[in-house]
Structure formats: structure tokens, C-alpha cells
Amino acid sequence: MYLRHQVGELFGVESNSIDELKGSPEFLQSMTDQTAVVRVFGWVGYFWWEFLQDLSDYKTIGICERLGCGSVLTGGHRDRRFCTKEENPECFRRRNADAQRRSRFNKETAPEPGHEA
Numbered sequence: 200m201y202l203r204h205q206v207g208e209l210f211g212v213e214s215n216s217i218d219e220l221k222g223s224p225e226f227l228q229s230m231t232d233q234t235a236v237v238r239v240f241g242w243v244g245y246f247w248w249e250f251l252q253d254l255s256d257y258k259t260i261g262i263c264e265r266l267g268c269g270s271v272l273t274g275g276h277r278d279r280r281f282c283t284k285e286e287n288p289e290c291f292r293r294r295n296a297d298a299q300r301r302s303r304f305n306k307e308t309a310p311e312p313g314h315e316a
């Protein structure tokens with residue numbers, strides 16, 4: 200049912216069954232219309248096509264600066280330096296763990312109030 204609804208929505212056809220959808224003139228016309236197709240040859244070609252899409256859309260592209268990650272960052276603020284939770288949950292979790300560890304270390308090594316040098 201969900202797929203029929205999605206296909207119907209895609210072609211602008213209301214239907215109660217797959218057979219009704221397949222028999223509608225709008226759907227049949229859509230199936231005979233020509234569709235532009237991008238031909239990409241191999242992963243290198245795909246990379247360049249994807250890169251061109253990002254450049255054309257003025258997306259900012261960067262590399263995550265967390266040691267050991269290096270994932271490609273697209274979109275977001277221009278000065279973004281790390282993966283978001285949605286992009287790479289593992290990187291996000293490790294970065295927070297590192298920040299927590301640094302915070303605990305700084306609290307342990309900081310001079311007590313009144314004993315500053």
C-alpha cells in the first residue's frame with residue numbers, strides 16, 4: 200500500500216489498487232515519456248559527478264578534523280570542523296568522549312583556588 204501511494208504521488212495519480220494505478224492514463228503516459236538519465240562510468244566518474252553537483256549547489260565541502268576520522272563533510276556552516284551526530288554517530292560519540300576526558304584531566308591538574316602560582 201505504501202509503495203502504491205508513493206508511486207501514485209510521484210506520477211500524480213490517485214488509485215485504490217496497483218491495477219487501477221497501472222491502468223490510469225497519466226501513469227501510462229509517464230511510462231512512455233522520455234526521461235533524462237545521467238550516465239556515470241565507474242566510481243571515479245561518480246565522484247566527479249557528485250563533486251560537480253556539490254559545487255553547482257554551492258555546498259561547502261570539508262574533511263572532519265578528528266584524528267582517525269577524515270570523513271567528507273558537506274553542507275552546514277562554512278567553518279564546520281567535525282561530523283555531526285547524524286552524519287557519523289561513531290565520530291560524534293568519540294569526539295564527545297575525548298572532550299569529557301580532557302575536561303576531567305583539566306579539573307584534576309588545575310591548581311586549587313587560592314594556590315595559583
Ligand SMILES: [Zn+2]
Binds near residue numbers: 265268269287
Ligand atoms: Zn568525523
